[in-house]
Amino acid sequence: MKFELTKEFISDLSEAIASGNVTFVSESIADLHPADVAELLEEFDLDEVKIIYEQLDEETASDVLAELEEDTREEFLASLSAKEIAESLDNMESDDATDVIQDLPEHRKEKVLSELEDEEQASDIADLLTYEENTAGGLMAKEFITVNENWTVGYAIQEMRKQTEDVSQVYTIYVISDGGVLIGTLSLKRILFADDQTLISKLYQGDVLSVKADVDSEEVASIMDKYDLVVLPVVNDEGILLGRITIDDVVDVIREEAEKDYQMASGISEKVESSDSVWMLTRARLPWLLIGLAGGLLGAQVIVGFEDQLKAFPVMASFIPVILAMGGNVGVQSSAIIVQALAQNTLGFESTGKKLVKEFVVAVFNGLICSIIMVAYTMVMHQDVNLALTMTLAMISVFIYAGLFGTLVPLVLNKFKIDPALATGPFITTANDVFGLLLYFLMGWLMYF
Amino acid sequence: MKFELTKEFISDLSEAIASGNVTFVSESIADLHPADVAELLEEFDLDEVKIIYEQLDEETASDVLAELEEDTREEFLASLSAKEIAESLDNMESDDATDVIQDLPEHRKEKVLSELEDEEQASDIADLLTYEENTAGGLMAKEFITVNENWTVGYAIQEMRKQTEDVSQVYTIYVISDGGVLIGTLSLKRILFADDQTLISKLYQGDVLSVKADVDSEEVASIMDKYDLVVLPVVNDEGILLGRITIDDVVDVIREEAEKDYQMASGISEKVESSDSVWMLTRARLPWLLIGLAGGLLGAQVIVGFEDQLKAFPVMASFIPVILAMGGNVGVQSSAIIVQALAQNTLGFESTGKKLVKEFVVAVFNGLICSIIMVAYTMVMHQDVNLALTMTLAMISVFIYAGLFGTLVPLVLNKFKIDPALATGPFITTANDVFGLLLYFLMGWLMYF
Numbered sequence: 001m002k003f004e005l006t007k008e009f010i011s012d013l014s015e016a017i018a019s020g021n022v023t024f025v026s027e028s029i030a031d032l033h034p035a036d037v038a039e040l041l042e043e044f045d046l047d048e049v050k051i052i053y054e055q056l057d058e059e060t061a062s063d064v065l066a067e068l069e070e071d072t073r074e075e076f077l078a079s080l081s082a083k084e085i086a087e088s089l090d091n092m093e094s095d096d097a098t099d100v101i102q103d104l105p106e107h108r109k110e111k112v113l114s115e116l117e118d119e120e121q122a123s124d125i126a127d128l129l130t131y132e133e134n135t136a137g138g139l140m141a142k143e144f145i146t147v148n149e150n151w152t153v154g155y156a157i158q159e160m161r162k163q164t165e166d167v168s169q170v171y172t173i174y175v176i177s178d179g180g181v182l183i184g185t186l187s188l189k190r191i192l193f194a195d196d197q198t199l200i201s202k203l204y205q206g207d208v209l210s211v212k213a214d215v216d217s218e219e220v221a222s223i224m225d226k227y228d229l230v231v232l233p234v235v236n237d238e239g240i241l242l243g244r245i246t247i248d249d250v251v252d253v254i255r256e257e258a259e260k261d262y263q264m265a266s267g268i269s270e271k272v273e274s275s276d277s278v279w280m281l282t283r284a285r286l287p288w289l290l291i292g293l294a295g296g297l298l299g300a301q302v303i304v305g306f307e308d309q310l311k312a313f314p315v316m317a318s319f320i321p322v323i324l325a326m327g328g329n330v331g332v333q334s335s336a337i338i339v340q341a342l343a344q345n346t347l348g349f350e351s352t353g354k355k356l357v358k359e360f361v362v363a364v365f366n367g368l369i370c371s372i373i374m375v376a377y378t379m380v381m382h383q384d385v386n387l388a389l390t391m392t393l394a395m396i397s398v399f400i401y402a403g404l405f406g407t408l409v410p411l412v413l414n415k416f417k418i419d420p421a422l423a424t425g426p427f428i429t430t431a432n433d434v435f436g437l438l439l440y441f442l443m444g445w446l447m448y449f
Numbered sequence: 450m451k452f453e454l455t456k457e458f459i460s461d462l463s464e465a466i467a468s469g470n471v472t473f474v475s476e477s478i479a480d481l482h483p484a485d486v487a488e489l490l491e492e493f494d495l496d497e498v499k500i501i502y503e504q505l506d507e508e509t510a511s512d513v514l515a516e517l518e519e520d521t522r523e524e525f526l527a528s529l530s531a532k533e534i535a536e537s538l539d540n541m542e543s544d545d546a547t548d549v550i551q552d553l554p555e556h557r558k559e560k561v562l563s564e565l566e567d568e569e570q571a572s573d574i575a576d577l578l579t580y581e582e583n584t585a586g587g588l589m590a591k592e593f594i595t596v597n598e599n600w601t602v603g604y605a606i607q608e609m610r611k612q613t614e615d616v617s618q619v620y621t622i623y624v625i626s627d628g629g630v631l632i633g634t635l636s637l638k639r640i641l642f643a644d645d646q647t648l649i650s651k652l653y654q655g656d657v658l659s660v661k662a663d664v665d666s667e668e669v670a671s672i673m674d675k676y677d678l679v680v681l682p683v684v685n686d687e688g689i690l691l692g693r694i695t696i697d698d699v700v701d702v703i704r705e706e707a708e709k710d711y712q713m714a715s716g717i718s719e720k721v722e723s724s725d726s727v728w729m730l731t732r733a734r735l736p737w738l739l740i741g742l743a744g745g746l747l748g749a750q751v752i753v754g755f756e757d758q759l760k761a762f763p764v765m766a767s768f769i770p771v772i773l774a775m776g777g778n779v780g781v782q783s784s785a786i787i788v789q790a791l792a793q794n795t796l797g798f799e800s801t802g803k804k805l806v807k808e809f810v811v812a813v814f815n816g817l818i819c820s821i822i823m824v825a826y827t828m829v830m831h832q833d834v835n836l837a838l839t840m841t842l843a844m845i846s847v848f849i850y851a852g853l854f855g856t857l858v859p860l861v862l863n864k865f866k867i868d869p870a871l872a873t874g875p876f877i878t879t880a881n882d883v884f885g886l887l888l889y890f891l892m893g894w895l896m897y898f
Contacts, residue, residue: 035675191641192609230696255793258704266714275797282811288782289779317766318750318753322742322746324882325773328878336712349456361727365727
């Protein structure tokens, strides 16, 4: 039922293209869903993409263009004329069309808009282009159905028939006042089972949840997620309906947000994929490596500072990895818990003080358990009570320090409206490396001197 | 427009409950959305929750119960009688009702089902309980609308009127053959604008995407996401319609999946939240700490093995943090890229060999850049060419080793159907600690002896 892209399919298609067997190409892709064609195109180079694309019927071609990944699409659009792009935009929903030409150079955008045959579509797109990409306005589409509260059901059905030509899927019908203000919604179900003479004002449901156009897209996602909405209307300051956001666009926002936090925690500074170029991958990974390197060198300075101690007790060098591993892990764990709570809005109303106390207790618990193992190990391997005591004290202080620091940093960043995910991954690890070593050697100094 | 939970609201409510001012409680929550009430209840303890819950009208109470977080709900359900639970299930959609009683003890489940007034609902829930929670069957609901292909539009509308009583939101109408097999879909829009005498078979759209009941929920999420579906029908082996999955349930799957990968990468072994108990938090974090400790101790053994070398060149101890930081960061970065590609199905058809070659090149690039900085640092601080050379060689080999290992491990785990996210976080870091140190001291041994 579901199409599964295979290596064989790709190589068959590839050969057919190479040998100019356009009929084979056209037949192979005829029954595919546009999303499958888009996935398929990712595996071919630009010249081949053009040949495959040309075999698609007009409507499928539009859908494929809307589904393509952004970088592939950008490259492909550059090879099309403004007229060709405009033709494909005519069949798209206004929000998809806007996404497609969003990143074109300004003069090309205008050229494409002027080539559009459907003037309403052109003005819709021009309007949508004025909104920031990561706001409700940037997510919304202009295709929606409205009825006036003073219409009868019979008249409303007539009017809706005209409006639905542009609208592929009717999720809900918006009810507006004479002044155009959104006052409620109406399901198709209610219209279907109502008498023709009934007034819309008797049927509709008020109390409709909407957002302003400048609301952040993550806020939109959290509202739609929380209230289980499939579609959310967007209004201006006067309450006049501007557009509607559908859940499929918001799913992308939710996924991208979660991915971004994960990439940040893993020390990757831009959105990259395993299929990206070596240069992209190198660039995305270098910043955190440099931060890690700087942290490591600071750690090196700490160790050099305790050189005499190390010379007297060289066994202390061997436990550096233990201290670093523990500090890093505890820090990443505690910051991840806070970052995730902030992202999901589940932080609740527990005060920061209470959180820190809790983190302190957790740190002491886990620190004690790990210390017991350390003491056993040290006594078996080195039979040195001072060393065992040093390790215990160092371990517990590193746990407490790393836990509190990991909890506090994302909270503080969030307070200053900086993305708390910045705190996770290499940043916390790096800071904890330096302070963990300091604590460790200070404890050693206290014990041995 | 959107309700914002505040500390004041909570404390006002809390005081009203303490002073027995039930009218205030009831008025405060009267206009809230069930999702807001559920969020609110998270801030109160069980006795207070009961008092607030009792002020809700029957339908809102059901919705609130469905929206509550799982652990809060479990605790709360334990304080209700089977009859009380049954009453609230009568108003729910079958999938929500199933989720609510899913985790009750077996005998209580049966008790609740026997107390249900709506027999159809009871049998729907009993049926849904037979499916695994993380499959299509576990996600689906039984409320859907079907029409026979041989009906006329007029007759279909009559039949639908009966069916829609149970269905709060009609996303699509399913068209079935005489044998009950799902053969297509029909939008309300098409019915609305068709003539009463038209046969459904002339109107419906075939080629409907569906899944079997035992399909994994992550697979369901990826299909609905890819094809931008709001609703997806579930069928049995004979193609007979069993239920439908809506996008809001799948959004949760997508979010939970992304969160799970993030938590794993951060070394947290169970789903925990910052508001969980100290005991839960300790338990979720200890396993990775113990793995990290074991890795650290292995690292310590490596260092002890090179004790003579360290005594001769104590400065080598100071660069241990640099080597550990670099190995850890590179490993986490490369594994995160693969884990994310696997999760999103964007791995493409690039062979493993090609991926490793690419990772190799990236590692050499980044390793070279970091080495240059290291050489400069070493020459300025220690004026030791051998040390600078050791660091360069060690750095580049650690980059290559960590990059290849980080790329390979998740791919191998995935091949053996083990969650590749296991590879990220402390596991990769720990392994890289040990091997990184080995490589470093081996290079030092090669250079100095």
